[in-house]
Amino acid sequence: MPVSILIYEDNINLRESLGNLLSLTGDYQVCASYPDCSAVTEQVKELNPDVILMDIDMPVVNGIEAVGRIRSFNQAVQIIMLTVFDDNTHVFDAMYAGANGYLLKKYISDKLIHSIREVLDGGAPMSPSIARMVISSMQKAAPAKDYQLTAREKEILQLLSRGNSFKMIAGDLSISLDTVRTHIKRIYDKLHVCSQIEAVSKAINEKLV
C-alpha cells in the first residue's frame, strides 16, 4: 500500500509540482491537496493520510494553527512543514504546535522524498539551518553565572523560589525566622537585588535553582 500524502499549499504551481514530484516515485500517493486549511479537521479525519505537507503562509488559517488543530485529535500523522520562513518564531511555533519536520522550500527538490522517508522512519527531517537553530536554542541555556552563593544560601533561595515565605523556610529548615532573614539579606547582597521578587525572578531566569 503506497504512502498517502495530503498537501496544503496555497501556491497552485508549487502544489502541482509537489504532486508531480511525488507521483514519480510510485511509493507515494497524493490523496488530496488543498490551497487552504479552513476545513483541515474534516479533511484529515476523512482522508487519514500518512503524511501531511504543510505550508505556513496560507490564507484564512495559517499552517501552524492548522497543525495545532490536527494534533488535537491525531497524534499519528506525520507533519512536515514546507515553507520559506526560517526565523525563530515560525520554526519554534511550528515545533511547539506538533510538526515532525521542517523543510525550507529551497531544499524541496533535493530533500523532499528523502524527508518523507525519514519522517516515516521516526526521524525529524530538518533543513540544516533549522536544525542548527533548534539545537542552539537548547544551548543558550545560560552560562549560569556564579554569584558565590554558599550551599545554605542556595538552599534558601531555592525554597524561596518555590513560593515559600520566610516563615515557611524557617520551619522547613528548623532555624529561626531571623536567621532566614540574615541569609536572605546576604543573598540580596550577592545577587544585587533588594526584594524577594527580584531575587526569585533572577534565580529562576538564570537557573540558579
Added chain:
Amino acid sequence: MPVSILIYEDNINLRESLGNLLSLTGDYQVCASYPDCSAVTEQVKELNPDVILMDIDMPVVNGIEAVGRIRSFNQAVQIIMLTVFDDNTHVFDAMYAGANGYLLKKYISDKLIHSIREVLDGGAPMSPSIARMVISSMQKAAPAKDYQLTAREKEILQLLSRGNSFKMIAGDLSISLDTVRTHIKRIYDKLHVCSQIEAVSKAINEKLV
C-alpha cells in the same frame, strides 16, 4: 586548505577506521586522534581544528565533559558527537554542553562525510532518531494551562515576574497603586496562590509569561 579534523575515540579500531575513511576524501585531514580527553584543552588550543569528532564513553574524561571544557574557551570549532548512546540524558547533556551535531555510530559509514560537510555549512547533523528526540522535547513543553487571566492581568503578572514592585508597576502603567493591588489580588485568586513569590514562581514555571 583541507579541513582539519581532531578525533577523540577510545576504541583503537574505530579511531583508525575514521582516519582512513576521512583520508579517502582528500578534503579532510585528521590532524590528530586521541584515545582520551585528559589533555583536551591543550590539544584543542594547539591544533585548533575545524571539526572535532567526539566519542562519549571514554576513560578519564567523558566526551560531554570534554565538550564543556572546549566550549569554555572556543565557540568556533564544530563538534560532532559520535556515539552509541541514544538515550535522552546523553543526547541532551551533549547538546547543552555545546555539541553541534550528534551522530549514532551505526550511521557513521553512511553519514559521516556528509555530516562534516553539513556542520561546516552551519547545520546540525543528527541521526534521525536523535532529531526526533530533540523536537519531541520541545513539544512536550507544557500545555500552558489557561487560568483565564485577562490581558491586563497577564501584563501585570509579567511585570511582577520581572522583579517589579507594585509601585514600579503602577508607575510603568501609569495607574494607581491600588489598581495594581486589585489586579494582583484577582491574579492570586485565579492562580490559586496567595503571595508574590508563589505567583511569580507559578508564572515562570508554567510559562504564563
Added chain:
DNA sequence: TGATGTGTCACCCGATAAGGGTACAGGAAG
C-alpha cells in the same frame, strides 16, 4: 433592560518583608 466582567480607584488593618545594626560560635585559611 439588567446582569456580568473588566479596569480603574480608594481606604482599612494586620502580617510580612526590607533595611539597618549587633552579636557569637565554629571552621577554614592565612
Added chain:
DNA sequence: CTTCCTGTACCCTTATCGGGTGACACATCA
C-alpha cells in the same frame, strides 16, 4: 593564632504586601 567567612540569632523602624470592602465607568451579553 588570628582573621575571615558562615550560620546562627536578636533588635528596631519603615515600607510593602495580603485580605477585605466598596465604588464607578464601560463594555458585552442575555
